[in-house]
Amino acid sequence: MPKTAHSAPAATRRTRWTALVLAGAALASVTAGAVLPASATELPGAPGTAAARAYHPVDTAALTALMKPDAVASGTMVRVGGTGPGWTAATGPLSQDPAANFRIGSITKLFTSTLVLQLVGEGRFTLDTPVQELLPGTLPAHWEPITVGQLLSHTSGIQEPCVAFVDGEAPTPEQVVAHWTDPRCAAPQYPVRVQRYNGANYFLLGMVVEKVTGRSYADEIRRRIARPLGLRHTYSPKPGDRTVPGPVLADGGEIEPWAWAEGGMLSNAPDLERFITGLLRGRLLKPAQQRQLFAMPALSEGAVDRFSTGGLMRAEIGGTVVWGKTGSMGRSTSGVFATEGGRRTLVHSLLPAGVDRDLMRGRVVALVGAAL
Template sequence: MTKTPYAAPAATRRTRWTALALAGAALVSVTAGAVLPASAAEPQGAAVTTAGRALHPVDTVALTALMKPGEVASGTMVRVGGTGPGWTAATGPLSQDPAANFRIGSITKLFTSTLVLQLVGEGRFTLDTPVQELLPGTLPAHWKPITVGQLLSHTSGIQQPCVDFVDGEAPTPEQVVAHWTDPRCAAPQYPVHVQQYNGANHFLLGMVVEKVTGRSYADEIQRRIARPLGLRHTYSPKPGDRTVPGPVLADGGEIEPWAWAEGGMLSNAPDLERFMTSLLRGRLLKPAQQRQLFVMPALSEGAVDRFSTGGLMRAEIGGTVVWGKAGSMGRSTSGVFATEGGRRTVVYSFLPASKDRELVRGHIAALVGAAL
């Protein structure tokens, strides 16, 4: 394994790129305890019954109010889909094109998890297979076995890195993982007591995809997901490519070149809606792996962000359970969430105007709640 040069060996230092990776959950996670505005928690209008369950109309009044540029967000895009009439709008310095492209950040993890579950369904390996067997020599020899399932559910125990990349460096996935495994940094925490969101898990999963298939991660995204679903705006860019083809939803700001299978993909709202609907309706996975999407491990109890054994984030808003993923990249914060079976989906992206995490977190809960 090739080690990268270090900017500084300070053991207590958190890297800029690590902080951005964590933002996908810590800054923008939708939590069960978030308080929704009254209008979002109690949408007006008669409920529509779908598959025996109530599906309320989209609270467009609440969404319109929440999307006005203000102290939380300077511009917002929301797309609501699923069963029944859809709705989409954008405000502030964002493209008014409903199919504008953007960097999806840690939403990428949903695509990576899907690839891994497909390979499990093909018998290439199991959720109990140690990653050390699939990627020999990648992790330190003294580490205990870490399984594919532990990576998917963020129960690997891998800790955060303590070293920096050199400015301007475009590291390989192997070099990124080397920062998490550097002997000067904390070793995995054993036993694992609770889920701990960590981008290292999906870098390793992306490496597993490439090793097992013999193809690049970008090629597998196209071959297994994007082309079969007709996702024409969804792809993993080449290393170092920071461009976003037009129309662009918003000025992306500074884009990290390393994100890859952890947070580097591009897409748009229609594609993300179609992907999420297809995933939740079983069009991408075999039945056994489809069930894993909704199994919550015991270690998820008490976690800041809760993930299923299949890698889906679970949240409860106004008494309704939603599944999906949030993410950040550059200046924007985005997410895709859906109710069971994809009966209602919501894709959002906005430019945060506040650094108050709780304020932003509550704003996201309100947006998603108004769309349910």
């Protein structure tokens, strides 16, 4: 998930490790036969079912080797779930509590896209509705119409901002969007020829959710997703709230106070596992929107990262198609992925030990390959 167009404006903030491209990357080599970490825990499953037998066992030896602190990551948390036996472990300076909380960064976008697809299913608007109709006056009058569907699938053509935030400020969503629409910055690229990941798309979608529902983004997350799925540790914090309730997966690190519907939520591994499973199994969306969740737009061909019409990242690793999202916040980079129907799920979080994106990319791909 390349971060040149991720949660924060790349030109104005420090590098946030959301540039973990999965599609097309080669699996990193792993050492077989390693001993399981002492903290590893078997999770309940249903190994006797036909669905479980259809999937390979979790490669715990490979995962254990990949999780050993090294020059790529000083610590790693992994939780594998779905059908069949699960597995969880943490290494390095990460909490050994399997329910430790953390900022999920751009994984937040999956929650935002789910809200938007729910509203589409309710007939509040369509994927072809221009955002200018829903948020009049928010975008410059001379811009071409940008549809809800283009925002969801990162095909809006919106460019990177050219003005900086003041360190420590917690701007409103409207102020954040104003950075992308400043007349000194480049206008959207027309015609759009390929997907280009950009956090501005999801700030606008969060604003659409609030305008159409008349409720706050945080309220809609709680009402439409967290409560129905029983996610007790998943929420959107109040503006400017930098705290993470204990137990905390990793201490320290700068926290962006403004990421909101684009990258500001908190959760934990069990909740994210339940969310991706519920999403992929159709518990949150109507059938038509469930199909949109997996439809791949033509502009995704050739993109660095490929996103569905509904905002899901799609990657093929070791011959297996996986769906999910990566995200970063503070010191850590995290992700949630699943195979079709949520039959096997992976939640991971790493503490990067360096600045080599290719090495981190390979590590994430290898974790996904060993788990799914």
